[in-house]
Amino acid sequence: VEWNVCLAAETRQQLGRCLVELLGQAAACRGCLVELLGQAAACRGCLVELLGQAAAYRGCLFSAAAEAAAYKGVFV
Structure with missing residues (x-):
C-alpha cells in the first residue's frame, strides 16, 4: 500500500512539473x-503605404x- 502512495506522490510531482513546463511554453507562444x-500590423502599414504610392504613380502616369x-495634338 505504501508503494502505491509513493507512486501516486511521484506521479503528482511529475504532473506538476509537466504543467509548469507547459505553462512556460504557453507563455512563450x-x-x-x-x-x-x-509584425503583421507593421506589414499592413507597409501595404497601406505601398498602395498609396501605387495610387500616386498611377496619378503621375x-x-x-x-x-x-x-x-x-500640338505636333499634329
Whole structure:
C-alpha cells in the first residue's frame, strides 16, 4: 500500500512539473503571437503605404499620358 502512495506522490510531482513546463511554453507562444501580430500590423502599414504610392504613380502616369496626348495634338 505504501508503494502505491509513493507512486501516486511521484506521479503528482511529475504532473506538476509537466504543467509548469507547459505553462512556460504557453507563455512563450503567447509572446511569439504578440510579436507576430506586431509584425503583421507593421506589414499592413507597409501595404497601406505601398498602395498609396501605387495610387500616386498611377496619378503621375495619367498626368504623363494626358501631357503626351496634348503634345501629340500640338505636333499634329
